[in-house]
Amino acid sequence: MKIQTAKRLETVEEYYFSKKLREVRELMASGKPIINMAIGSPDLAPPKEVVHAIQQAVLVDGAHKYQSYQGIPELRQAIADFYSSKYKVSLNPKNEILPLMGSKEGIMHISLAYLNVGDEVLVPNPGYPTYTAVANLIGAKSVSYDLIENNGWKPDFHSLSNKDLSKVKIMWVNYTNMPTGASGDVEMYKEMIDFAKKHSILLVMDNPYSFILNDTPLSILSVEGAKDVVLELNSLSKTFNMAGWRVGMVSGSSDKIEAILKVKSNMDSGMFQGIQKGAIAALQISDDWYEKMNTIYRERRSLLWELIDLLGCTYDKTAKGMFVWAKLPNGVNGMEFIDNILYDNDVFIAPGDIFGSNGKGYVRFSLCVTKEDIRKAINRFKNQEMVFVENNINQNYKL
Template identity: 80%
Template sequence: MRIPTAKRLETIEEYYFSKKLREVRERVASGKPVLNMAIGSPDLNPPTEVIQAMQDAVLAEGTHKYQSYQGIPELRKAISDFYNAKYKVSLNPENEILPLMGSKEGIMHISLAYLNEGDEVLVPNPGYPTYTAVANLIGAKPVFYDLIENNNWEPDFHSLSKMDLSKVKVMWVNYPNMPTGASGSISLFKKLIDFAKKHSILLVNDNPYSFVLNDNPISILSIDGAKDVALELNSLSKTFNMAGWRVGMVSGSLDKIEAILKVKSNMDSGMFLGIQKGAVAALQIKDAWYDKMNLIYNERRELIWQLASLLGGSYDKKAKGMFVWVKLRDGINAVEFIDNILYQNDIFIAPGDIFGSNGKGYIRFSLCITKENIKEAIDRLKNKEVQLTNDLTMINQS
C-alpha cells in the first residue's frame, strides 16, 4: 500500500551527491577504479589529541547519559576561547554560543526559528544547495542573488537594492565561499551588515573554511554591530578532519541563540559527551596543526591545478578553502563534461550546475584526495589526451 508523501517533498529533489554517489559505488562494485575528486569529505585523520580525548571520555562515569541541549560548559568555553584567539571576537559562552550536531542542522534550526510560510530567503547563486532545499521544505521562498566572477563572487548591492525585499527575512552568505573559493573581506562584511540593518534582515554567514589555505581568517561577528543582525555558523568538519563526528556551532546574540535553542531542544537530546570532549581538544590544538594540514592541501592543490589545465580550464590561484573552482572553455556543458570523464576515465568531478545557474560552465575539484590519486588522474587523462580532445570538441558543438 502506497502512502502519499507530504507535499513539501514536491519542492525538493534528492541531494545530487546522494544520488550520484550511488552510481559511482555501482561502478566501483563492478570493478571500475573510480577516483572520487568531487566530495569535500576530509580523508585525513583528526589530531591525535582529539582521538585520545574521545577514548578517555568513553570510559568516564556519566558519559553515556543524555547530555545538555546547550552542550557542556567546557565546550562552549572552548568555542569562546577559539573565537577570541582566532577571530578576535568576544562571545559569552553562557548564552551566545550553541553547539550543533554539524552546521548543516543549524541551517534547518535557524530557518525554523525565523521563517514563516511565504517568507523569502536570499540565497547565493552559486551556493550551497542546502540553503534552497531547507527554504523549500519549510514553505519559505528562496530568492537567488547573483555571485559572478567579474565581481569577485561577491553580492552586487546595487542590484540587491532594486529588489523588492519586503518579504525577505533571512540572507545566507558563505565566506570563504563554497564553491568558488572567494575569500570575502572586512569591507564586504561591513557592507553586508549595513545592508541587513537597512532592510531588517537576519544575516547568516556559513564559515567552515576559514583555516583551509587561508592566511586571514575572518568572522562576520568581528564587525561592530554585527550581533544586532548576524549569526555565524562554523564547523570542526573541515578544519580538524572531523566531518563524521558532526560537530558545529552557531554564534550570535542571546535572543537569537535562545530562539534557535527552542527549535533544537525539540529535535535532539544532546551531543554524545565523548564527541564533545574530542571537540574541546580540537579547539585547543596548537597552530602547528593548521600549518601541517595546509602544507598537505597546498601540495594537492598544485596538482589539481595541473589537472585543471590539462582539461583546458582556468582557475583563481588566490582562492581559499578545500576546493578548486574551474571555468571550462566557453560553450562546454559541465554536466555532460564530467559524465564523459567519469565513463571514459573513471574520474568523478562535481559539475558547477548543482550549485546554481551561475555555476554553469564550471567544475569543482575537492582537495580531499591523495597526491598519488591526483597524479593517477593526470596520467589517465594524459594517456587518453587524443580521445579527450575529440570529446571536448563534440561537447562544444552539441
Template identity: 65%
Template sequence: MIQVANRLHTVEEYYFSRKLREVGQMVASGKPVINLGIGSPDLQPPQKVVEAIVNSLQDATAHKYQSYQGLPELREAMAAFYKDHFSVNINANTEVLPLMGSKEGIMHISMAYLNEGDEVLIPNPGYPTYQSVTKLVGAKAVFYNLKAENNWLPDIDALQKLNLSKVKLMWVNYPHMPTGAQPSKIAFRGLIDFAKRNNILIVNDNPYSFVLNENPTSILSVEGAKDVCLELNSLSKTFNMAGWRVGMVLGSSTHIQNILKVKSNMDSGMFYGIQKGAVEALKCSKMWYVTLNSVYKKRRELIWKLAKALNCTYDENATGMFVWAKLPQGIKAEEFIDTVLIENNIFITPGTIFGSQGEGYIRFSLCASTEAIEECIARVNR
C-alpha cells in the same frame, strides 16, 4: 495509499546521494573510479582528539543524556577559539550553541525564523542545502547572482533594487564554497548595513576559514554584526572531523535562544565523548594548521595540473579545500563530468549543482591522496 507531505514535492534527493550511488555501482563492477567530487576529509583528526574521546568513555556521565546547550567547557572552548582566531568576543553562556554539524543549524535557524511565504536570499552559486531547507519550511528562495568579475561577492546595489518586503533571511558563505572566494571587511560592512536597512537576518556559513587561508575572517568581527548576523562554523574541515558532526552557531543571546527553542525539541544533546574530543580540537596550536595546509597545498598544486590537462582555468588566489575551475567556452558542466567519469573513471563535481551561475565550471575536491591525483593526471594525459 498514504500520501507523502506536500513539502517532499518541493525537493529532490541530494545530488551527491544520487551520484555516489552511480559511482558506487561503477566501483562494484570493477571500475577504478577516483572520487574528486565530495569534500569529505580523508586525513586523521589530531591524535589528542581521538585520545580524548577514548578516555572519556569511562567517565561517570559519558552515557547519559547531555545538556541541550552542550558542556560548559565546550562552549568556553568555542568562545576562546573565536577570540583567538577572529578577535571576536563571545559570551560562552549565551552567545554560542553547539550543533551536531552546522548543516542542522541551517534547518534550526530556518525553523526558528521563517514562516510560510517568507522569502530568503540565497547565493547562486551556493550550497544547495540553503535552497532545499528553505523549501522544506514553506518559504520562498530568492536567488542573488554571484559573478567572477565581482570576486563572487554580493552586489549590494543590485540587492537593494529588489522587492525586499518579504525577505527575512539571507544566506552568505565566506570563504565561499564552491569558488573559494575570500570576503573583505568592507564587503562584510556592506552586508551588515544592508541587513540593518532592510530588517534582514544574515547568516554567514563559515566552515572553510582555515584551509589554505592565511587570513581567517568572521562576519562577527565587524562592529554591530551581532545585531543582524549569525555565524555557523564547523570542526569538519578544520580538524578532519566530518563524521563526528560537531558545529556551532554564534550570535546575540536573543538569536541563540530562539534557535535553542527549536533544537531542544529535535535532539537530546550531543554525545559526551564527542564533546570532549571537540574541546581538544579547538585548543590545537598553530602547528596543526601549518601541517594540515602543507598537505592541502601539495594536493592543490597537483589539482591545478589536472585542471590544465583538462583545458580548464582557475584562480590561484582562491582558498578552501576545493578548486573551482572554468571550462573552455561552450562546454556544459554535467556533460563534461560524465564524459570524464566514463572515459577516465574520475568523478568531478559539476558547477551546476550549486546553481545556474555554476554552468561552465567544475569543482575538484582536495580530499584525495597525492598518489590518487597523480593517477588522475596520468589517465587524462593518456
C-alpha cells in the same frame, strides 16, 4: 499500499551527491577504479589529541547519559576561547554560543526559528544547495542573488537594494566561499551588515572553510555591530578532519541563540559527551596543526592545477578553501563533461550546475584526495588531452 507523502517533498529532490554517489559505488563494485574528486569529506585523520580525548571520555561516569541541549559548559567555553584567539571575537559562552550536530543541522534550526510560510530567503547563486532545499521544505521561498566571476563572486548590494525585499527574512552568505573559493574581507562584511540593517534581514554567515589555505581567517562577528543582525555558523568538519563526528556551532546575540534553542531542544537530546570532549581538544590544538594541514593541501592543489590544465580549464590561483573551482572551455556542457570523464576515465568531479545557474560552465575539484590518486588521474588524461577537450567541444557545437 502506498501512503501519500507530504506535499513538501514535491519542492525538493534528493541531494545530488546522495544520488550520484550510489552510481559511483555501483561502478566501483563492478570493478571500476573510480577516483572521487567531488566530495569535500576530509580523508586525513583528526589530531591525535582529539582521538585520545574521546577514548578517555567514554570511560567517565555519566558519559552515556542524555546531555545538555546547549552542550557542556567546557565546550562552550572552548568555542568562546577559540573565537577570541583566532578571530578576535568576544562571545559569552553562557548565551551567545550553541553547539550543533554539524552546521547543516543549524541551517534547518535557524530557518525553523525565523521563517514563516511565504517568507523569502536570499540564497547565493552559485551556493550550497541546502539553503534552498531547507527554505522549500518549510514553505518559505528561496530567492537567488547572483555571484559572478567578474565581480569576484561577491554580492552586488546595489542591485539587491533595487529589488522588493519586503518579504525577505534571511540572507545566507558563505565566505570563504563554497564552491568558488572567494575570500571575504572586512569591507565586504561591513557592506553586508549595513544592507541587513537597512532591510531588517537576518544575515547568516556560513564559515566552515576559513582555515583552509587561508593565512587570514576572518569572522563577520569581528565587525562592530554585527551581532545586531548576524548569526555565524562554523564547523569542526573541515578544519580538524572531523566531518563524521558532526560538530558545529552557531554564534550570535543571546536572543537569537535562545530562539534557535527552542527549535533544537525539540529535535535532539544533546551531543554525545565523548564527542564534545574531542571537540574541546580540537579547539585547543596548537597552530602547528593548521600549517601541517595546509602544507598537505598546497601540495595537492598544485597537482590538481596540473590535472585541470590538462583538461583545458582555467582557475584562480588566489582562491582559498578546500576546493578548486575551474571554468570549462567555452561551449562545454558541465553535466556531460563530468559524466564523460566518470565513464571513460574513472574520475568523479562535481559539476558546477548543481550549485546554481551561475555554476554552469564550471566544475569543482576537492582537495580531499591523496597525491597518489591525483597523479593517477593525471596519467589517465596525459596522453589524450587534446582529443578529450576537442571531443567535448565538438559534441556541443557540432563543429
